[in-house]
Amino acid sequence: MSHVRAGGSSLELANAIEALIRERGGECAFPVNIGVNEVAAHYTPSKTDDIRFRTGDVVKIDVGAHVDGYPADTAATVEVDTKNFSALITAAQDALRVCIEMIAPGTTVSALGGATSRTIRAAGFKPVENLTGHSMEKFNLHAGLSIPNIETRDKAVLTEGMVVAIEPFSTTGVGKVDGSKRGSIYRIVRERRAPAEVTGLFEGIKRSFGPFPFAGRWCDALDPDAGQHLSKMVRMGMVMSYPVLTEVGRGVVAQAEHSVIVTKDRCTVLT
Numbered sequence: 001m002s003h004v005r006a007g008g009s010s011l012e013l014a015n016a017i018e019a020l021i022r023e024r025g026g027e028c029a030f031p032v033n034i035g036v037n038e039v040a041a042h043y044t045p046s047k048t049d050d051i052r053f054r055t056g057d058v059v060k061i062d063v064g065a066h067v068d069g070y071p072a073d074t075a076a077t078v079e080v081d082t083k084n085f086s087a088l089i090t091a092a093q094d095a096l097r098v099c100i101e102m103i104a105p106g107t108t109v110s111a112l113g114g115a116t117s118r119t120i121r122a123a124g125f126k127p128v129e130n131l132t133g134h135s136m137e138k139f140n141l142h143a144g145l146s147i148p149n150i151e152t153r154d155k156a157v158l159t160e161g162m163v164v165a166i167e168p169f170s171t172t173g174v175g176k177v178d179g180s181k182r183g184s185i186y187r188i189v190r191e192r193r194a195p196a197e198v199t200g201l202f203e204g205i206k207r208s209f210g211p212f213p214f215a216g217r218w219c220d221a222l223d224p225d226a227g228q229h230l231s232k233m234v235r236m237g238m239v240m241s242y243p244v245l246t247e248v249g250r251g252v253v254a255q256a257e258h259s260v261i262v263t264k265d266r267c268t269v270l271t
């Protein structure tokens with residue numbers, strides 16, 4: 001967070017964070033997401049569409065690391081040199097803290113959503129209703145359980161030993177994200193018969209990143225023509241690309257996130 005400053009490059013920041021994860025003996029569980037202002041999620045810099053931070057930007061950094069396939073996922077928000085959105089950022093942090101205090105075996109995901117929504121609305125903002133936290137398992141970043149940011153009818157409960165990422169999003173906008181613009185984050189979908197050079201890159205991706213999401217820019221080390229082959233794999237349905245998710249009302253978005261493990265009577269924060 002301390003490296004986010006006006007004029008700084010999001011590509012350099014992403015590279016530095018990812019290098020740090022690898023230096024410390026982890027692997028990236030997904031490319032570092034750097035979402036500026038109304039960009040809520042799923043943006044990682046590519047080699048060519050690098051962004052430079054500007055004074056007043058609200059920057060979300062969302063980081064995932066795994067060790068032997070066990071992932072952890074965490075995020076925080078910082079504003080570049082100004083304090084116009086401190087209350088928005090604090091609202092997401094407060095919602096996260098309230099959720100962490102509530103978590104124990106038997107806590108319903110809907111109760112967490114309700115608490116998130118109430119905390120963020122009490123601060124005068126909206127929760128993002130179509131982004132959620134998620135359970136995690138070995139080699140699985142989204143292991144089936146969703147933790148909403150609003151109250152729902154979902155009766156699912158947390159149980160001892162579950163690992164979940166809790167990630168409230170607050171916004172000055174309408175409280176919804178969508179996106180159709182292809183980003184630079186990808187994931188393997190299925191194997192298909194393809195030209196040898198495409199299959200070669202597919203195998204390299206599987207070997208290097210397993211089932212976890214990966215960045216287009218990571219593939220250059222595997223194949224100098226990776227960009228071209230990647231586009232082909234997306235067209236063939238071998239790989240999916242995540243669209244960049246932007247706030248529908250073009251509101252500014254803040255995010256806070258921790259991964260926790262549910263213990264016998266509460267939870268322990270892992271990140």
Ligand code: MN
Pocket residue numbers: 062063073074075167257
């Ligand atoms: Mn995250």
Ligand code: MN
Pocket residue numbers: 073133134165167257
């Ligand atoms: Mn997450």
